[in-house]
Amino acid sequence: MVGGTVLGGILAVPALLLGGTSIVALTALFILSEAGYAITGWIYARRWLSETISIKIPTKYQAVWIVASALGMLAIPLIIEIVSSTTGIQYGRVDQQLLTGSPEMVLVLVVLSVVLIGPAEEYLFRGVIQGRLSQSMGASAAIVIASLLFVLPHAIGYTGGVGAIVLLSIAPFSLGLVMGALYEWFNNLSLPILAHGLYNATLFLTTYFTAF
Template identity: 35%
Template sequence: MLAVISLIAGGIGAAAGLSVPVVLLGGTVIGQYIGFAGLSVSYLRYRGLDWDNVRGYLGIRRPSLREVGLILLSWLAIILGAIVVTFAAQVITELLGSGQPGEAEQGITEVLADNPEYVPLAIAIMFLVVGPCEEILFRGIVQGRLREHLSAAPAIGITSVFFALLHVGGLSGSLQGAIIAVSVLAVTGTVLGSLYEYTQNLVVVALLHGFHNSMIVLFIYIGGATNAGEGAAVLAPLVSALPL
């Protein structure tokens, strides 16, 4: 549904003569708000929850200083997990003699690399749109509903796999690169899900999601500005796995 809404919005924007970055980012905003947040909140309202109960069910409240610290620690865990997954993939491909795994690419990464003036807008969208909207659906609705019937570990695991697979359509490139990117996304989803389970605060995981994506956007900008080669390759799966 998100893809359909984004495509429709993008088509309208293109017909209006808007630039590619504006069309892509604008389509993302509309698709996220309607396809993720709108659908999720409508579902909770359909279940009979009023607005106060929706806030309570999702766990929407101001983060404490301790929770802000957990956001930073969790982000480091995501980075470490991505590095481990990438290293493991390289070792496996070398053992199998299949060469270095290629990279999977997200369309948004190419657009931002070619149009760095849109980086500040993209960062704002990560915090105000992508983080909150995706977390309402994945952690608030999917993981929340699974937790009503399952223990924490399987609920987090299933949600993380769903989170990763839903982004497959936005990837292009080699099959090996796509597998690595999806694995990195699964690690990211596991950390997000674990943090949500521990804090029961959707704002915390939305901030982590937005911060993580923003760091990736900055990495794209810095890599393009400095032509970082080997350093960029180390965290390439993070860039290709941008959850947008």
């Protein structure tokens, strides 16, 4: 996980240095940072993961779970907003700041959510990390630990005090738990990949239609 974050950061630096916050540079930034997760997961799986990562076309029954999981997760951002309004906790995210005034980039992220972000992150955190942990501990513990690790690269981009970081971390941790459960129950990585991509894409579409 650390290797994926570091590698993604190293790959993304040239995009920011050369292009600033242009749409081309931001697209390259997201692609290269996510590529770090995919490359790290692939290297680890080839060298140290003894079990094959199962990726199959979902059945109709599984497709229902994909949609239900993605839609159910949409309640989490609403809960975070309610808690923020109630407690007065002010929070921010670096990636959202980068997207300010760039509706085109938000639409790009809708596409990247499905074709890159979901696949890369789920391959590393569920397929590789959770899969490896499951070999040495119970499935429930593996899901929880993989979900906690999933929070770390996201929390790097959160701004505000400790309360803000903890509040925002509810979203990736909850997503990790749901995606981890899907993978454990169905032994098919395509479910968390598609559910994660659909969830992210829906959030970006909501941002596009409400903010621009």
